[in-house]
Amino acid sequence: MSEIKRGRGRPSKFDPETSLQIAMHLFWSHGYEGTSMAELTEAMNINKPSLYGAFGSKENLFRKAIEQYMAGPIAFVGEALSEKTAYEVVEKLLLNTATFLTDPANPKGCMVLMGTLSCGKEAEAIKQEMITRRQAYEMALKQRFILAQAQGDLPKDAAPETLAKYVVTIHQGMTVQAVNGASHAELEALAKLVLQNWPAPGNQAK
Amino acid sequence: MSEIKRGRGRPSKFDPETSLQIAMHLFWSHGYEGTSMAELTEAMNINKPSLYGAFGSKENLFRKAIEQYMAGPIAFVGEALSEKTAYEVVEKLLLNTATFLTDPANPKGCMVLMGTLSCGKEAEAIKQEMITRRQAYEMALKQRFILAQAQGDLPKDAAPETLAKYVVTIHQGMTVQAVNGASHAELEALAKLVLQNWPAPGNQAK
DNA sequence: ATATTATTATACCACTTGGTAAAAAATATG
DNA sequence: CATATTTTTTACCAAGTGGTATAATAATAT
Structure with missing residues (x-):
């Protein structure tokens, strides 16, 4: 070539x-x-x-x-958004995240978070860009939940914005857990706990 | 003196x-x-x-x-553990965290997390010590939930270990959210969402 | 006054940081 | 062959890193 x-x-x-x-x-x-x-x-x-x-x-x-x-290792994040229901979006997102974060072939943690949470003043620009990326992710999830609500697979009284922040918070918290040394089983159990509490409809176990 | x-x-x-x-x-x-x-x-x-x-x-x-x-700004974390029920422990923990993380008098974020998530090899020792601190926190919460289960304010079929990891994950995810610029109202809404889903008994919506 | 003691101040250490100028090497074209 | 072009190589730069030896200074005790 x-x-x-x-x-x-x-x-x-x-x-x-x-x-x-x-x-x-x-x-x-x-x-x-x-x-x-x-x-x-x-x-x-x-x-x-x-x-x-x-x-x-x-x-x-x-x-x-x-x-x-973003195009390679965590392409699954963007892909999860096109699942059929909000529940399936979150399911795919969190279960794949659990697998991704404990894959022995990968460095521990998420590149968009690591080392850019805080930094010296020379790295301030990069830090801000990573913040913007994380915000964009949350925004996309929020839009997806608004759509889900319109399509009826998320209750009328649910707050898409808060739910998006909730899922993103779990996701980013899982990253910290992975750095702490959490196993795949532990992260999977965590993800399933979140899915159990997911607002019906879509709250069918398994 | x-x-x-x-x-x-x-x-x-x-x-x-x-x-x-x-x-x-x-x-x-x-x-x-x-x-x-x-x-x-x-x-x-x-x-x-x-x-x-x-x-x-x-x-x-x-x-x-x-x-x-730990003795000053986030002493409330340890104090929360002595609340009467598991629900109240989590309530105090997350609501105070929301307030703490958005207090304009404080630097954004949590010191036990910031800058020690990833680092160069010279800071590896400090990074490990912070990991240990985070694990100790999760362990303490787990023990508190085991106690709660014995006292009957947490269902028999609940998993204290997973619940502890869940709360800590939320907590640490909230820290990232604060760095991203989340407001007090947003973090509070997030905390209340978690509390709504908290396993009964203790799941009375305020 | 003078010696003693504990702290401050100045200057410095070797090493690493991100970044670059100038020379040397390897290819294609004439 | 020679020449033009593009890369690699070597050497270097100023600034910053964590850490320290040495000397000046200010207090107390004799």
Whole structure:
């Protein structure tokens, strides 16, 4: 695909996509500030000028990495929204989250949360962007619940806004639990507890 | 109290307690790694050798600060455990948390969570200590629910362990919500939603 | 007054941070 | 071949990191 057209100068020895994947895992593991350019260049097997040539800056690299993250590892979050009922949306969301957060192949925790909850003043911009992402997620869930209410699979007296905040709060709390070392069984039990209490209709157990 | 017996050498110009309070607020605002010794010394109006003489190291200063934090700002968490019923424990816990997290006098967020969710490898020790603190909190809540079950104000078929994890997850998720900018009204509505679903007995809607 | 003691202040340490300038190497085109 | 082009490599930068040795200073005890 990119081998057909060979440029004119010295060939670059790294594949930007795989390098980005490596960066994603590093940021995912140690957060934005907790990951240094030195660690990144070493893990990616790239010299710093090449990295800066390809990605511009540490901030930009992180932004590209987080896009990869959202398109890949946590694509299931966006997909859950298109389930048929509000109950199924939440079911898919929380059960998949439990699995995702305890997958041994993944770094513990969520990249949108880790290391950007608090930070020094240099990372303030990135922190704000992560806040915006989390808010957008909550907003999307709220819209989905409003739709569900219109479609009748959520009670008339339910508050979509509060329910959205509730689910997001559970989701983000589960992330902390995963960092604390919670097992898949524990997170699954937690998710099922939430589903049990979900406002009818849709509150059929199992 | 400390004015009666005046030491022999040059008098120290700072009060360790108020200095510690300042350090607490800084760590609270920007996390462990996000706060530098330079910022600390400047805010405390102390030179570095004095600070190291009084507190030993950055790690130690943080530990002292977190003790202050637990004994002061979030003492209500421990106090909530001695409420009469499980329902009242959770009620006091979550409603006070909503108020605490949106108090304009406080930095946004919880010090036991902020900046220690992920970190570089130098802060790994502090991160672990915070994890332990969070686990201890969950454990205490679980024990309280076991007691409640024995006293009959929690159903026989309830799972104290899962309920404890549930409440702690909500609590920690609320912290993230506060960082995201949630208002007191929003967090209160969230807390009341949780209380509505609390397993009877104790599930009387106020 | 003078020695003693405990603290403050200044200057500094080695190391790491994100970021870059300049030179060297590898390819394609003429 | 030589030349143009693009990359890698090496070396470096100023600023900041946590932490400390040394000297100045201010109080008390003799």
